[in-house]
Amino acid sequence: MAHLYELTAIELARMLRKKETSSVQITESLLNRIDSVEPNIRAYVDVTRETALEMASEADRRLASGDVRPLTGIPILIKNNMCFRGHRTTCGSRILANFVPPYDATVVTRIKEEGMVILGTANMDEFAMGSSTETSYWGPTRNPWNLDTTPGGSSGGSAAAVAACIATVSLGSDTGGSIRLPASFCGVVGMKPTYGSVSRYGLVAYASSLDQIGPFARDTADLALLLNLICGHDPKDSTSVPRPHPDFTTYLDKPVAGMTLGVPTEFFSKLENPDVSKACAEARSIFERLGVKFTELSLPHLDYGIAAYYIIAPSEASSNLARYDGVKYGHRAEKFDSMIDMYCQTRAEGFGAEVKRRIMLGTYALSSGYYDAYYLKAAKVRTLITNDFKTAFRTCDAIFCPTAPSPPFRIGEKIDDPIQMYLTDVFTIPVNMAGLPGISVPAGLSGDRLPVGFQLVAPHFEEARLVQLAAAFQKETDHHLQRPSL
Amino acid sequence: MSHDRPFRFSFESLSMKITSDQVDYVAHLGRLALEPEEKIKYQGQLDDILKYMDMLAEVPTDDVEPMAGPVQMYTPLREDEVNTSLPIEEALSNAPARTGTSFRVPKVIE
Numbered sequence: 001m002a003h004l005y006e007l008t009a010i011e012l013a014r015m016l017r018k019k020e021t022s023s024v025q026i027t028e029s030l031l032n033r034i035d036s037v038e039p040n041i042r043a044y045v046d047v048t049r050e051t052a053l054e055m056a057s058e059a060d061r062r063l064a065s066g067d068v069r070p071l072t073g074i075p076i077l078i079k080n081n082m083c084f085r086g087h088r089t090t091c092g093s094r095i096l097a098n099f100v101p102p103y104d105a106t107v108v109t110r111i112k113e114e115g116m117v118i119l120g121t122a123n124m125d126e127f128a129m130g131s132s133t134e135t136s137y138w139g140p141t142r143n144p145w146n147l148d149t150t151p152g153g154s155s156g157g158s159a160a161a162v163a164a165c166i167a168t169v170s171l172g173s174d175t176g177g178s179i180r181l182p183a184s185f186c187g188v189v190g191m192k193p194t195y196g197s198v199s200r201y202g203l204v205a206y207a208s209s210l211d212q213i214g215p216f217a218r219d220t221a222d223l224a225l226l227l228n229l230i231c232g233h234d235p236k237d238s239t240s241v242p243r244p245h246p247d248f249t250t251y252l253d254k255p256v257a258g259m260t261l262g263v264p265t266e267f268f269s270k271l272e273n274p275d276v277s278k279a280c281a282e283a284r285s286i287f288e289r290l291g292v293k294f295t296e297l298s299l300p301h302l303d304y305g306i307a308a309y310y311i312i313a314p315s316e317a318s319s320n321l322a323r324y325d326g327v328k329y330g331h332r333a334e335k336f337d338s339m340i341d342m343y344c345q346t347r348a349e350g351f352g353a354e355v356k357r358r359i360m361l362g363t364y365a366l367s368s369g370y371y372d373a374y375y376l377k378a379a380k381v382r383t384l385i386t387n388d389f390k391t392a393f394r395t396c397d398a399i400f401c402p403t404a405p406s407p408p409f410r411i412g413e414k415i416d417d418p419i420q421m422y423l424t425d426v427f428t429i430p431v432n433m434a435g436l437p438g439i440s441v442p443a444g445l446s447g448d449r450l451p452v453g454f455q456l457v458a459p460h461f462e463e464a465r466l467v468q469l470a471a472a473f474q475k476e477t478d479h480h481l482q483r484p485s486l
Numbered sequence: 487m488s489h490d491r492p493f494r495f496s497f498e499s500l501s502m503k504i505t506s507d508q509v510d511y512v513a514h515l516g517r518l519a520l521e522p523e524e525k526i527k528y529q530g531q532l533d534d535i536l537k538y539m540d541m542l543a544e545v546p547t548d549d550v551e552p553m554a555g556p557v558q559m560y561t562p563l564r565e566d567e568v569n570t571s572l573p574i575e576e577a578l579s580n581a582p583a584r585t586g587t588s589f590r591v592p593k594v595i596e
Contacts, residue, residue: 098580099580195556196556209555235564238561238562307539308542311542318516325517326582327582328580329580330582332583338592339591339594340517341519343517348518348519348520356518356520359516360512360518360528363512364504364508364532364536367512377542377543377545379553379554380545380547380552381545381547381550382552384545384550418534419534419535435556436556
């Protein structure tokens with residue numbers, strides 16, 4: 001019989017309703033699994049064991065009293081950039097290493113109201129700046145499929161934990177691919193919803209016009225349930241869109257015959273990796289068997305996405321991260337000779353290399369004399385990229401492309417070469433620039449038995465379409481059922 | 487350390503997109519104290535990145551509106567109602583240094 005830690009949220013919820021198990025038993029199963037597997041993977045910043053068991057007991061009380069919601073009693077892991085009252089929210093940074101938020105992020109409030117069990121906080125690239133989870137102050141997370149490779153980033157801990165069955169589901173955040181890339185690298189499903197559909201209140205800001213919280217799961221049904229929970233308007237986030245969302249689970253069994261997927265020629269002409277090409281070709285043929293039509297289309301400004309992103313995101317970051325001054329919270333240097341020097345020393349000690357690099361880059365791009373050439377130019381290119389997608393969606397229901405240009409790369413391989421690291425996000429960044437929803441779906445394993453994913457991108461607020469397509473694909477394939485041996 | 491004239495000419499600027507003086511200036515604006523070896527590393531890496539970004543110059547954008555964010559921004563209004571705010575003790579709970587009910591900082595005005 002399968003262990004409780006291996007089961008999906010839907011399977012566990014069914015057992016809880018039939019009283020075949022309890023939330024405490026499920027949570028203990030996960031905690032035991034964490035004890036045996038986590039030391040090799042390091043997906044967690046903190047395992048909040050006592051809180052988890054308390055939440056599980058409370059969930060069991062609710063289950064006994066009939067006060068049950070779809071995910072009551074189900075364990076979840078949250079990325080360590082979401083404020084979790086009473087538990088340190090470090091953002092993978094020394095500067096927040098001891099920051100204990102006095103309030104909950106809205107997604108955490110929703111998780112608590114649902115009666116889910118928070119197992120702990122997930123490791124991440126420092127301030128979500130990275131594509132490999134190597135820039136964390138707490139050290140790198142390892143890919144459960146091969147401990148010498150990265151899980152992708154920046155939500156590497158959230159993805160690796162779901163893949164390794166040390167979390168049932170998890171939340172991450174995605175600014176340029178930080179959910180979809182690790183989902184692809186770890187062989188799980190991960191979605192970045194439309195900008196504005198999930199509250200960012202209590203999410204530590206990196207680049208505010210791009211950041212979006214989203215779910216990870218082992219299959220699309222679990223993902224749909226979690227999406228139901230986190231989507232929705234929040235008056236505390238002024239960019240949250242007041243718009244009702246459908247019950248995403250009603251899209252799990254809808255046929256996809258007659259739908260059209262757009263294939264951007266620019267994406268596939270850039271693709272050099274044979275494993276990714278092969279996985280995408282096989283996925284395409286499965287969709288075709290389901291009656292999905294494919295049409296070629298053009299996103300002519302794809303090539304400029306990374307250049308524009310690495311101006312816009314660091315510019316916003318340089319402004320957002322100005323708050324880390326050693327005054328109200330976070331690390332403060334011990335030695336300094338003036339107020340300004342306190343800021344400079346505090347930030348020098350508190351931030352890691354990639355964060356400093358992006359603050360420098362963003363400060364430069366916004367500085368007098370360079371604003372027009374860099375920030376303004378990038379903001380205009382962003383409009384062009386968005387218009388490309390608008391044009392594309394006239395001829396298709398969703399866009400089909402790779403998630404990443406390669407299977408997982410080795411730890412250390414790209415850490416000293418920023419541009420090579422940045423290019424990892426070539427297929428995911430344009431989606432954030434336009435604020436669109438995107439999902440990464442497991443598409444099989446490479447020759448080296450490393451996961452490969454494909455990405456689907458839909459028009460604004462059409463997450464349900466992504467759920468529909470991904471669920472139809474997973475009914476025909478068993479890629480999402482493959483587990484790493486640990 | 488003076489940052490009054492950050493962008494003065496140097497021969498270095500003929501080949502590098504960013505001079506060492508500009509690295510100093512930007513680090514100061516970003517309130518980052520950098521070690522000498524960090525400055526050299528960042529100068530090279532920022533130079534590579536800025537050269538990569540040169541490709542944006544080939545995109546015609548004269549008639550293109552800049553885009554600040556993906557959603558139509560508006561200012562949501564609400565009734566001016568009194569709500570509970572964070573208690574002082576909780577607001578100060580993460581302070582690196584405090585005095586009474588205040589955050590304590592080094593002397594700013596002599």
